[in-house]
Amino acid sequence: MIELAGLDVNYGAQKVLDTITLEAKKGVFVGIIGPNGSGKTTLLKAISRVITPSGGIIRLDGLPVADLSSREFARSVAVVPQDTHAGFDFTVRDVVLMGRYPHLNRFSRETEADLAACDRAMALTGITHLSGRSINAISGGELQRTIIARALAQEPRHLLLDEATSHLDISHQVDILTTIKQLSTEIAVIGVFHDLNLAAYFCDEIIVLKNGKIEAAGTPAVVITPKTLHDVFDIDASVSVHPVTGKPLVVLLPQSQEIARTNHRVHVISGGGTGAEIIRVLHRAGCRVTTGVLAMNDTDYAAATELGIACITEPPFSPITERSTSALAAQIREADVVVLTAAPVGAGNLDNLRILAEADDTPVLFLSDDGRAEVPDYTNGKAGAFLDSMKGSGRLTVVSGHELVNRCTGGNYK
Amino acid sequence: MQKGYAAIIVLFVVAVATVVICTGIGPTGIIGPGISGSDTASLVLFDVRLPRVIAAMLVGAGLAAAGVVMQGLFRNSMADPYLLGTSSGGALGAALAIVCLGGAFHGLLAFIGCLAASFIVYGLAQNAGRVQVEHLLLTGIAVSMFFAAILSAVMYSSGQNLHQILFWLLGGFWNISWSDVTLGLVILPAAFCLLLFSRELNIFSMGEDDATHLGVNTERLKIVLLGISSLITGIAVAIAGCIGFVGLITPHVVRLVVGPDHRFLLPAAMLAGGILLALSDTVARTVGNEMPVGIVTAFLGAPFFIWLLKRRYAA
Numbered sequence: 001m002i003e004l005a006g007l008d009v010n011y012g013a014q015k016v017l018d019t020i021t022l023e024a025k026k027g028v029f030v031g032i033i034g035p036n037g038s039g040k041t042t043l044l045k046a047i048s049r050v051i052t053p054s055g056g057i058i059r060l061d062g063l064p065v066a067d068l069s070s071r072e073f074a075r076s077v078a079v080v081p082q083d084t085h086a087g088f089d090f091t092v093r094d095v096v097l098m099g100r101y102p103h104l105n106r107f108s109r110e111t112e113a114d115l116a117a118c119d120r121a122m123a124l125t126g127i128t129h130l131s132g133r134s135i136n137a138i139s140g141g142e143l144q145r146t147i148i149a150r151a152l153a154q155e156p157r158h159l160l161l162d163e164a165t166s167h168l169d170i171s172h173q174v175d176i177l178t179t180i181k182q183l184s185t186e187i188a189v190i191g192v193f194h195d196l197n198l199a200a201y202f203c204d205e206i207i208v209l210k211n212g213k214i215e216a217a218g219t220p221a222v223v224i225t226p227k228t229l230h231d232v233f234d235i236d237a238s239v240s241v242h243p244v245t246g247k248p249l250v251v252l253l254p255q256s257q258e259i260a261r262t263n264h265r266v267h268v269i270s271g272g273g274t275g276a277e278i279i280r281v282l283h284r285a286g287c288r289v290t291t292g293v294l295a296m297n298d299t300d301y302a303a304a305t306e307l308g309i310a311c312i313t314e315p316p317f318s319p320i321t322e323r324s325t326s327a328l329a330a331q332i333r334e335a336d337v338v339v340l341t342a343a344p345v346g347a348g349n350l351d352n353l354r355i356l357a358e359a360d361d362t363p364v365l366f367l368s369d370d371g372r373a374e375v376p377d378y379t380n381g382k383a384g385a386f387l388d389s390m391k392g393s394g395r396l397t398v399v400s401g402h403e404l405v406n407r408c409t410g411g412n413y414k
Numbered sequence: 415m416q417k418g419y420a421a422i423i424v425l426f427v428v429a430v431a432t433v434v435i436c437t438g439i440g441p442t443g444i445i446g447p448g449i450s451g452s453d454t455a456s457l458v459l460f461d462v463r464l465p466r467v468i469a470a471m472l473v474g475a476g477l478a479a480a481g482v483v484m485q486g487l488f489r490n491s492m493a494d495p496y497l498l499g500t501s502s503g504g505a506l507g508a509a510l511a512i513v514c515l516g517g518a519f520h521g522l523l524a525f526i527g528c529l530a531a532s533f534i535v536y537g538l539a540q541n542a543g544r545v546q547v548e549h550l551l552l553t554g555i556a557v558s559m560f561f562a563a564i565l566s567a568v569m570y571s572s573g574q575n576l577h578q579i580l581f582w583l584l585g586g587f588w589n590i591s592w593s594d595v596t597l598g599l600v601i602l603p604a605a606f607c608l609l610l611f612s613r614e615l616n617i618f619s620m621g622e623d624d625a626t627h628l629g630v631n632t633e634r635l636k637i638v639l640l641g642i643s644s645l646i647t648g649i650a651v652a653i654a655g656c657i658g659f660v661g662l663i664t665p666h667v668v669r670l671v672v673g674p675d676h677r678f679l680l681p682a683a684m685l686a687g688g689i690l691l692a693l694s695d696t697v698a699r700t701v702g703n704e705m706p707v708g709i710v711t712a713f714l715g716a717p718f719f720i721w722l723l724k725r726r727y728a729a
Contacts, residue, residue, distance in 0.1 A: 045682025050623050052542075081627070087489040087619035088674030098617050102629030106610055154628070 001025050001061055002047060002077075002158055002188055008055035009039070009046050009212075016042045018212045019056065024188040031180060031203030031220075032192045035233055038209040040192040041082065044160045047190070048079045060158065074102035077324035080164040084143060086135040092146050093131045096122055099153030122151035124179050126172075140167040148176060152183070159183070161191035165198075177202045191295045199222050200248045208232055224248040226306055226351070238280065238306070240273075240299055253280060263288060266408050267335035269352050270294070271343035276303035278339060278367055278401060283307050285409050290331050293352055320351040328352065332359040337413040340396075340406065341367045344376040345383035353386040364396040365404050365414035373398045418678025421671055423687035429471065432689045436467045436696040465527055466590040470695040470707070471688035472598035473587075474660050476650040478668075478687025479605045480643035481661030482680050486615040487639055490549050491669070495647040495661035498554045498640065503531025503562035504651035509568045509579045517578065521597075521652040524582075528648035531557060537641060540704035545636055584706030585655030587695050596651050604646050605684060611639060619674065626702065657708045659715040660687050666721065 004025040006227045009017040024030045032040050045051045047058055049065060060076055068076070078099070086095075099121065100114040110118075119147060122128045125145040130138055135146060144167045152157060158217045159180065165173040173195075180189060181202050193199035199206055200220040208216040209225055210232045216223045221241075225248075229237045235252060242249040266402060268275050275291065278301055282289050292312025294301040304311040312327045314320055320328075328351075332338055334349045345353060356364065366373045366387075373391060377383045390396040397414060407413060439461055480495035488497065496502075509665040511520035539545050539553040561574025569579055581588075614635050618625045625632050650657070665679065672678045691707070695716065698707040 044624075048627055050626050070626070070631040071629040074627065077627075078628040081623060084624065085621055087621070088669065090616070090619075090674055094616070094675065095620070098620070098628055101613060101617055104613070106613075152626075 003059040007053050009042055009055045016212050026188050027185050029189045029203045030185045031199040031206045033199050034209035039212040041162055044162050056175050071102040077158045078154040078156035079160045080148050080151045082162045084147050089134045089136055094135050095135055095146050096153050096173040097151045118153045121149040125149040129296035157187050159187055159189045159246050163192050196250045220248050265335045266337055267331045268339045270300045270341040273299035274341040274343045275300045279303050281405055287408055293328055325351050325355050328355045332362050338362050338364045340364055342375045346378040350379050353383050357386040357389055365397055366398045367404055368398050369400055371398055418672045421682045429685050432692050433467055436692050437463045465592050465595045466587050467692050469590045469594050469598050470587055470692040472601050473650045473654045474687040474691025475684035476601035476646040477661035478664040478683040480647045482683045483639050484664040485665050486619055489619050491666050498529035498535045499557040500528040500647045501656045502558045504528040505583055506565045507545045507563050508582050512575050513572050513580050525648040525652040528651050532644035585657035585708035586706040587654050598653055601646050604642050605643050609680050615676040622723040660691050661712045663715050663719050702714050
């Protein structure tokens, strides 16, 4: 277990880390994220004794790290640094064998056990075939895997990764991190990540650093939120729950162009994630957006609440009640325009279309990239009939996303 | 690894042969134990040539060992034993002995000058108990220049002694006796100590932070290795003056043959350095008419080195 209590690091007069307190236990993969210069690498350097903290204490399995000898420390903690500059022409295997150094006596030679540990590490990182190659003659990704193998050959109880997979292609990133994740049941892992989705997927706990301080800490679901990402990285991102992994999924939103603030009221009828992006874009473009009716487990509902947008809701898998339909009718009356997306329509949400079709003077913009106004229809044609009636009366115009935003912000709905 | 052992065995055989052959060759002709039994011949052979050849072997081996360590520590194949200002410190010590003491104790003062320069450089480059190799390198250059300036001032005002100082600066084995060989033998146990740290040197060449991560006590390693190699360099300089090139080129060439593993590189480079210097000295005292051996090593070494670099960067 690695414990940090009130850790301070100064570079000259500049405070780089400010009272950092954290804990990494065996079986837990801790991720550190934060913008450049937030102190992530410094934190790992302080733990790995490359730099000396100016205050606070670091304990390894209860012992202050300063009390350990260099070898004792390296038997316990292995580090994979961001970059490695190979000096002389050592072979890949020579370099991995260097990982056994802390286990060797000055006068002893590598034993069978040392060589076996080295072979295991090379197999785990998939570099066995590179064994005899010079480290100056392999690719950056292969070198990084060699260094990871060297760290694994140390057979450490703690592993520190400083963007350890940054030079790897996506398949090797996932391979290596999966391997490390499996190992993390036996060892404590602290890893610095740049890729938020990798961090969210692999880490059990995430610590967010900003200006040398811990800005947030906790499980990925708690820490990785649009608000934190905005506060720390100054980015607009949407965070949803990945349907397969169940982990937070970060998608960067394009920086909004500066569009004149409008006061147009737009009501969005959507569902199943078909409206999330347009809700955000319209909101950021300055429109007063309302949404609904949506089920409370709908992705569009999550997007709306994230942005603080009013939403008429029903509990999951419930029919739309009388109260909601009248609320919807009122919203449509007040709106300058209704945006309709190609959300699947079934018995549960057919009322959305019915109310819309009945409110006959509010213009409707149908969001579609192929120019057709169609929805996946599970109502035996009832939904299609409502759409046809609106098309027939000329209320409904089919537009692309880009045009839709222009029309809504420009007040040109027909 | 096989290559490393093979290279060491071959070099050892060549080294023994070199001692025998070089002892046999000289301005007074080729003499061997079987050819002449006269007192003069045995005097030339055992009290003039043999100690000189052995001293050249030891000094060459020492400079090569120090060169290997410097190149490993500085992760730079352009580093040489004189990097920490040892040559200018030693030269200044010897020059002062020549000017002030009429040449007495010049070996001792050279030795003291070498070690003093190393200590000063290390002390100046220290920061809160830590020394960065880049800082050490640049401090070494600055201190060398400072000592060189004083040396130039001493030479400028040395009058008749200038010739003697110049000879010493170029380096050579003119008045070698068995006592010099005894001093030179200290290089062997010192180099053995270096060999014990060869695994650390291998790791250190991956970078200082990596070495720390792998459990190397890097600050202690630097002190021990710089201390021992300064001692070796000091002994070499005290015996034969500032002989250049052996400590730079031998490690480089041998690394190309046996690879970067210091467990093999260090002994192989020592043997090769000894052979190179013994042969160069033989050339210097026969063909070269007793010219300083530093001239021979640089004259032969520089073109070879240029060829080597050409080949390496063309590949």
